[in-house]
Amino acid sequence: MACIELKNVSYQYPLSKEKALDDVNYKFEKGRFYGIIGENGGGKTTLCNLIRGLIPQFYKGKLTGTVKILGKELREWDPAELSSKIGYVFQNPFTQISGIKETVFEEIAMGMENMGVTKEQIIDQVVTICQLLKIEDLIEKNPNELSGGQRQRVAFASIIAMNTDILVIDEPTSQLDPQGTQDIFEIIRMLKKEGKTIFLVEHKINLIAEYCDEVVVMEGGKIVFGGTARGILSNRDLENHGAMIPEAAVLGHQLKEQGIELDSIPITTEEAVRLIKQRIGEEYGNRI
Structure with missing residues (x-):
């Protein structure tokens, strides 16, 4: 069953002369773990913005083609309703932290508060997630005073707390050391076992090979390869398209x-x- 389907999708940011996505066609199945790789500027983050619904509601620009999310046309989704279905961990953790909460606990709890979750449930969920991500010592700290790596974990925690069925994760380990990276990937694997559909942009190709079910390779706004991790990552031709094996x-x-x-x-x-x-x-x- 396709949870997200793209048909002849092209997108151009405002004031840009080039298409960030160019005639993209792909079906993403429910419960699969997708690795999105390719050259810098190839369209990976734009694809994430589209799946999350930030295009065209937030970024505007020119979008053509058909985008269906959970069987419903993207333009028909209410942005608030879509945010309860799809969680998005941004590439830059400094932009994901709200800046309005005084403690990490409040930052992680904010999304659940907006969804009307009870106080008792919020407390249990935040404590559990902080233990999972090994950030219990940060609970009472001000999120605006954290390091990049700490902010990255807190941003990740705030999205996991929402318990969405679909997760879009854009380079979640860019600020983390090797142990922190391994911890994050183990949590992502656990989320997959729970049946979540996961989209991951990540440059650490060895980890993509170890964890992902399928891999999509982007170049010049197009999907140039797509299929099983084994079939794609064993193909040396990837090196001619801005991707590593x-x-x-x-x-x-x-x-x-x-x-x-x-x-x-x-x-x-x-x-x-x-x-x-x-x-x-x-x-x-x-x-x-």
């Missing part, structure tokens, strides 16, 4: 060029180790 896939192709062919091109480190051990076992057996 995982280190494991690079190794697989290099081994193939040296005449050492594995059963398939791996896309994760774990898979590469398994296939190499398998190949070594086959070689050893043949020599016996």
Whole structure:
């Protein structure tokens, strides 16, 4: 079942001469984890803004084609109603923090307050989410005085608190260290297990390979590749379209060029180790 469907979609920002999205066609299925990758300026964030409904309600500009979200045309959605269906973690955490709340607790709770959630439910939800994201020590701090990495976690927490069925996440780890990045991805995986539909823009391609079901590659406002993570990320042609392939896939192709062919091109480190051990076992057996 398609939760979001794009047909011949093009979009041009106000005052821009170029199309940010150019004749995009794609069906996004419910409950899938989509990685969105590609060159800088290729249209990734614009696609996120469209899915979230910020285009054309907020950014205006010229939108053509058909955008259906949960079976309903985008232009027919009330923005407030759509925000209760789709959560959006912005690329820049400094723009997501409201600036009007004095504590992290209030910042995370704000969306639930607007939805009329009871005080008891809000308290339970905020405490649970802060524990999940390991930010309990920030609860009483002023969100406007936090570091970039701390703000990123708080912004993420405020969206998770809304408990939306669809999450659009634009580079959630840009301000985080490796451990913080791993923590965020584990939480995203947990959200997927809950049946959420997730759209993730992320430059850390090895993590995209490890966690995503499908990958969409954007270049010049177009979707140039789209399909399973395995099918897309094992394709070396991505490098000709402003995208990278995982280190494991690079190794697989290099081994193939040296005449050492594995059963398939791996896309994760774990898979590469398994296939190499398998190949070594086959070689050893043949020599016996």
